[in-house]
Amino acid sequence: ETGVTQSPTHLIKTRGQQVTLRCSSQSGHNTVSWYQQALGQGPQFIFQYYREEENGRGNFPPRFSGLQFPNYSSELNVNALELDDSALYLCASRSLGTETQYFGPGTRLLVL
């Protein structure tokens, strides 16, 4: 186990709704990244947070946003949900200055 936890484990939403996913980083890790993993695909980078600020973003629209808190927990918020947002959402944490990211178990989101 990596020490990275995520909640909830599963979630069902309706198109147009908003969702908040949560992550608790591994102890001592001050950088968190979020990834979207569609069924049968590799994870795709959404964004990275360090010191409560976004400092890197992938090809995702602004309706994907995040927060990082002083205790290194973080949130991923998705507004105006679309059917294609159905996926496994993974957070990964690491210590600044190191390359290795440790992933949580993910939250599986289904948009109907």
Add this chain to the structure above:
Amino acid sequence: GENVEQHPSTLSVQEGDSAVIKCTYSDSASNYFPWYKQELGKGPQLIIDIRSNVGEKKDQRIAVTLNKTAKHFSLHITETQPEDSAVYFCAASPLTSGTYKYIFGTGTRLKVLA
């Protein structure tokens, strides 16, 4: 754009045989290459990684090789066991202003037949 190709998409081997998974990356700025194992219903778990200044790294039954010139890197698993059955992902990471964005391959489903 940045891309990582991974082959094969599925791989079946007999228990005790070796398995090889190959990846090719496009971004020459990539300097860190981790491999992850993902079991059903779980998040990816790091199994081995290699940095661009090293050509080969081994950890017990698992080894990774890197050819920077050809932009190829490979995962080798020897003496496979049923518990090695999972989906394996390679990734390439270019360091850009402190952002270690991983570009993942599409995954290889490994089945080890007992």
